[in-house]
Amino acid sequence: MTSPFRRSVSEHRAGLKDIIEKALGNPGTEILALDRALGRTLATPIAAPRSLPPWDNSQMDGYAVNTADLGPESLRVVAPIAAGIAAPALQPGTAAPIMTGAPVPAGANTVIPIEAAEPDRFPGEAETASGFRVRLPAIAEPGSYIRATGSDIAAGDPVLAAGTRLGPTSLGLLAGLGIGEVAVLRRPAVLLLSTGDELVAPGTELAPGQIHDANTTMLAAALESAGCAVTTVGVLDDSPESFMASLGQALEAGERSYRLVLSSGGISMGAFDVVKEVLINHGIEFGSVAMQPGGPQGAGILGLPGHAPVAFIAFPGNPVSAFVSYEMFLRPALAELLGLPERQQLLATLTEEVASMPHKVQIRRGSYSGGVFTPMGGASSHLLAALAGSNSFILIDEDTTVLPAGSPVQVLIIGDGS
Numbered sequence: 041m042t043s044p045f046r047r048s049v050s051e052h053r054a055g056l057k058d059i060i061e062k063a064l065g066n067p068g069t070e071i072l073a074l075d076r077a078l079g080r081t082l083a084t085p086i087a088a089p090r091s092l093p094p095w096d097n098s099q100m101d102g103y104a105v106n107t108a109d110l111g112p113e114s115l116r117v118v119a120p121i122a123a124g125i126a127a128p129a130l131q132p133g134t135a136a137p138i139m140t141g142a143p144v145p146a147g148a149n150t151v152i153p154i155e156a157a158e159p160d161r162f163p164g165e166a167e168t169a170s171g172f173r174v175r176l177p178a179i180a181e182p183g184s185y186i187r188a189t190g191s192d193i194a195a196g197d198p199v200l201a202a203g204t205r206l207g208p209t210s211l212g213l214l215a216g217l218g219i220g221e222v223a224v225l226r227r228p229a230v231l232l233l234s235t236g237d238e239l240v241a242p243g244t245e246l247a248p249g250q251i252h253d254a255n256t257t258m259l260a261a262a263l264e265s266a267g268c269a270v271t272t273v274g275v276l277d278d279s280p281e282s283f284m285a286s287l288g289q290a291l292e293a294g295e296r297s298y299r300l301v302l303s304s305g306g307i308s309m310g311a312f313d314v315v316k317e318v319l320i321n322h323g324i325e326f327g328s329v330a331m332q333p334g335g336p337q338g339a340g341i342l343g344l345p346g347h348a349p350v351a352f353i354a355f356p357g358n359p360v361s362a363f364v365s366y367e368m369f370l371r372p373a374l375a376e377l378l379g380l381p382e383r384q385q386l387l388a389t390l391t392e393e394v395a396s397m398p399h400k401v402q403i404r405r406g407s408y409s410g411g412v413f414t415p416m417g418g419a420s421s422h423l424l425a426a427l428a429g430s431n432s433f434i435l436i437d438e439d440t441t442v443l444p445a446g447s448p449v450q451v452l453i454i455g456d457g458s
């Protein structure tokens with residue numbers, strides 16, 4: 041058993057980063073079809089296997105011609121070139137109707153949109169067969185309305201770096217390049233549990249004294265959107281024996297594949313703070329971080345007899361404390377490993393005075409819009425509705441006890457927490 045730690049925010053962040061890197065580093069790779077790869081992290085860099093566009097093609101519905109043929113004379117119209125066909129070479133003195141996306145035939149060097157042609161319509165098959173002619177403006181430049189081979193990306197060029205998180209546009213690019221599957225990092229398996237005899241699952245009626253478990257749903261959603269594969273155990277009760285038995289069973293059921301166990305609740309000074317009481321004897325350190333909300337914290341490598349060592353992080357139970365802990369400590373630790381974008385930071389003006397506890401970094405939730413930060417709710421860590429109505433945090437340092445209205449503040453944009 042170790043004595044309780046007292047750490048600054050940055051010390052605890054560094055400690056957790058270290059634990060997470062050791063436990064979740066080298067996750068291994070798997071090959072996935074593109075339609076299963078949304079939100080996953082690329083394991084290897086990708087170069088373009090072909091150019092995009094793969095051949096010169098038309099940007100407009102119009103006529104493919106050679107500028108050398110343009111003049112006062114009309115041109116004989118030949119068979120049309122639709123998208124998806126291999127175009128025959130264009131003969132001198134002719135114009136080929138060409139559709140958007142169709143290959144520009146050899147011999148043509150420009151496309152003239154149909155609107156500039158006279159007549160400004162395409163002939164039918166019978167008209168073409170009987171020698172339909174078109175007059176085209178002589179001012180067209182070579183290359184006009186032609187999307188050149190490789191003008192988007194050239195074969196062999198780097199496309200996406202290893203570590204890229206695959207979103208709709210990067211997946212669209214891979215699909216456009218004809219790549220059907222990609223090597224991605226395996227998602228780290230996380231076991232998530234809540235503690236507290238007062239907690240019942242959402243959707244269940246409340247008996248006197250009970251409340252609904254908000255943290256399992258909230259932390260599971262945060263971890264899933266960060267790219268973890270989360271298994272939830274639900275609520276473990278506050279008796280040390282049954283807590284240990286349930287934790288052991290849950291670890292067993294995961295066939296020792298969990299990289300991280302995350303708990304909330306049961307870590308402060310109460311008479312029934314089971315997580316602390318039990319795990320302090322199995323390698324987990326508990327203490328306080330100079331931060332509010334999210335002061336009580338626990339972390340370490342859990343060594344339970346008969347189970348492989350696994351990283352264990354214990355967040356406080358108040359829902360806002362748990363979520364702030366995720367944003368301040370766990371998400372930054374996961375960011376590099378999983379290719380998560382860093383939270384954006386913006387300068388804003390504070391709309392109203394806020395008070396802050398001395399000697400602690402106070403994290404206030406609020407709404408950022410148009411260069412202005414409006415605090416939502418107070419400082420208390422049970423204010424879940426105000427958290428859900430917020431899109432950002434401000435961090436008030438240890439030495440500040442009052443921030444007047446109009447103060448410039450650095451805002452951390454968290455959006456909806458995904």
Ligand SMILES: Nc1nc2c(c(=O)[nH]1)N[C@H]1C(S)=C(S)[C@@H](COP(=O)(O)OP(=O)(O)OC[C@H]3O[C@@H](n4cnc5c(N)ncnc54)[C@H](O)[C@@H]3O)O[C@H]1N2
Nearest residue numbers: 234236252253254255305306307308309335356357358361
């Ligand atoms: N004497 C002291 N008491 C407390 C201290 C302290 O330093 N000395 N610290 C306070 C702070 S700060 C926090 S934060 C909490 C942390 O307590 P625990 O981590 O032990 O959490 P619990 O006591 O289990 O629960 C706290 C609070 O949150 C509710 N809760 C818990 N889990 C959930 C959940 N999954 N969903 C919704 N709500 C949950 C629980 O009912 C309690 O109201 O300790 C203070 N006390």
Ligand code: MOO
Nearest residue numbers: 333334335361421
């Ligand atoms: O540190 Mo606690 O999170 O204030 O309620």
